[in-house]
Amino acid sequence: MTFADIESDGDEFTDGALFETTLVVVDLETTGGSPTDDRITEIGAVKIRGGEVIGEFATLVDPGQPIPPQIVTLTGITEAMVTDAPAIAQVLPSFVEFARGAILVAHNARFDMGFLRQNAVRLDIDWPFTASLCTVTMARRILTRDEAPSVRLSALADLFAVSVRPTHRALDDARATVEVFHRLLERVGNQGVGTYGELVAYLPRSNPRLRAKRALARDVPSRPGVYLFRGPSDEVLYVGTAVDLRRRVLSYFTGGDPRRRIGEMVNLAVRVDHVECSHALEAAVRELRLLAAHRPAYNRRSTQPHRGWWIVLTGERFPRLKVSRTPTDDAIGPVGNRNTAATIADLIGQAAGLRSCTARLGAASHHWCRSEAAGGPRIGGCHAASDRPLTLPDYLPRVSAVRDLMTGGRDDVLVALTERLIALSEAQMFESAARHRDRLSATIELLARCQRLSALSRIVEIVVARPDEARGWELAVIRHGRLAAAGVARRGVAPMPVVDALIAAAETVIPGPGPLSGAPAEESALLYRWMTEPGARIVASTEAFALPVACAERRLPWTQTARAAREVPRRAG
Template identity: 80%
Template structure:
């Protein structure tokens, strides 16, 4: 049995007396949906919040009960500091006051613990749209992976199973009265979750003799928002139960949507159940006339092929990765006295890509100012020297040219500054970052706290961009890298990577010698011609996905044309500083 609760001042403590299997299933692994409901692990969750909008309101309490085989095997409960005022009507309804949550953990600390508690289970809630909306919204806001793509709603279940005469209302309190449950709902999260567990068990008893024995059969039993979706299930004929990528096509053979799955058939069939909460998906399925698929060796290859297909087709119903080469770069110009500028096109001396032009301009100003590069764009001086006199009388001011001086700058004066910026970009030196942190200390010592906070945030963004670019550049400069990772069947997933792009993928099944498979993959791998820029022409999302895959636990380098290393003075060394700065900014934002 597992239990999480709050103690003392509301700090979260977690006790797990029954550990879930260490071999976690991926979000797309839906084997549990065909398992008997009796053997399926479910987590019944309930939330208390400051209001009804997941966009503007916040969670104040989470309660959850883990069940399997009709037994409770774990509980999770904690108050949550919402970081905002709790309206009086909510205090009256729930009894949760601001004093009670003042020293409770914030959602950023609670949500990862809840995800681990519920991982591998099916989530259940009374009015699941409300609870799942809040949980998913907070996961997106915090950048936390949300592995739960389906849920079960006891409101929907009750409306399907019970007649109007028997249950005029399907509110939790009404169903608790109908079934005479032992735990009464109190508008407190754990009590309401416990009551929902009993209601769920009583509802499942009603359908057990109607041929409903698995989660998949249960969801098929429930009413659908649009019966026309089920009528199009024939589009999935011929789709195999293999990893890969699927493409929904429209009447003119245009690609409407591209997705990836470890089991293509199950994922594609899920679009015809009406269970996807995204309304545009129902519209997409109603328009689709055909489904194509591409089988892949493993999840990494599927993810890469999805990125490439998104870039090639820019499907109307996909919202990400349709413009892989879009982004902004901070580049050193090729002028005699180079300066930093923001460009759509990478060069050999640049850093990026950066999603927002304003952020890119801020980073260029910060680095250029610290290095003393000119920011003026007009001609000043001659071919042999640069002289910006606009600020020379009183020295450079905020927003002025960092190279302003009372005398002309010659190339020998100026080029060391350019070299310092190049070294920062490539990770050969982080001297400029040291200058910028010293500047932060000076602002703090002068009690210019607002200016210090802005400088801290800009420096943190600069470090993050530099570190990401240097990581990906280290991968992209390698002509050939072969990596193996163990699969869940004691075999090996294999990838041949050339200049930051996947050139070949395969698997060595359990009992098969992997090295002959590796040699065959290398021989058949795609030829990659490197391009220009720090990523050698690769779109940033592909090497980023590859980098995550090859740096996760269990990955092993089988062969490499050159070492896979980061530069000695790379910005990654400043990652702890940047995380501290991010935490300080978030704390300040909540307080403000």
């Protein structure tokens, strides 16, 4: 909601300190998202003044129509619970008297105020409230995107560690909103924002030019999918996903987004296209593919999914590790930063004793970079420096150890690196130990990521199902680490015929080179997360879905401890 959406400007509240103003924080539960077609099932409200709760209002409401199963699942409010509840015609006048003279506050106020005003009009009840505040709008203006990637009530409750948890029940959610509202006000109290008028001025106002473009969303449905803003030359300006396309696209025309680039993009847009999807996973995958295809100017997310750096073994007679744009079948990656990839390659090569010199050996029968003890340069000039020439039988076991490390066959190199960390710590070389810890942690995380995505990408076809909120099944057909088909088996529909139809119509995927069989790492990672979350089930698979026996995944708890240790000095500083 923006402040251009309230019915008047709330002049009577402009100069009064918010701390001394009566506010009523309200939350509704409903049968759906349309104020016209759906009905209220519960109202919860908390009256506050001076930071104290001075009253509460809570009641179930008989909606006079069936409650959809997905709403019952979400809220826990059943038709049996509201059978003896009062109708909205009895409840709304009582709520109006409870809140009269106050500023209304809600999380996503457009939703709650829309239902309340629509019912007031339907019942011919005077609506006396001239001012309202929206904690969604406040959060988007006051908090950074890094701090609050999501402004859902549950996410803000986690961020502020509120004492009352949101439960999708009206009074609980209203109580949680009270605490979130107070925490948001604390953030701006030292910025000269103490009155309603000052808060209104601080928050973003609706731009008439943006609101005039709401017609661009006219044909956008309330379905999951991907939306594309297009410019005057039909170029794609921005790509995004949403579980409700219409609601998300309309939000761009309120002026509530604090990002200057997004406002600029919307001003340029002349059309909004959309692609409906079966579920959020399909939408996320299609977004990645559209970003790669169009490279829109206003997206900050990666538009080059195949671009990255790989750590590979060279094809030389005495192989060494190098950083390359092109993966081999036993490479690890991709890494976004070349220096990071080079650091990891250096750490592995040093632990395994692979040469780091770039001398051309051709068909030489041996490699010899003299160590300091043999009269050569100091150790460190080449990781394979020694006091005698190394023959292929001497050298190739080192290469095998690195190859097995990359593919998860064995982890002797990681054991050696861990022992090195222990030795540095015991010698009280703490700065060197900290640097080694961070490099080892990055190495384990890269190995684990590549190995699990490689395990998925090797599978010719795997079909996965996950329960949805409506007690149906979200389905995905994955081939070589790519989404080949997606669909939904709704509640009451036998899922296996749907699965068979999806498999028959699924995209043909031809595997490419590299450990990920040519699949973009971002897409494979998205699929892996989705299919390994609680509730997911493997319906069918051409082969076993398993990680290698010595995979780095089992060492990830150690990397989490290492990351926590790394963060301690930062917080202390």
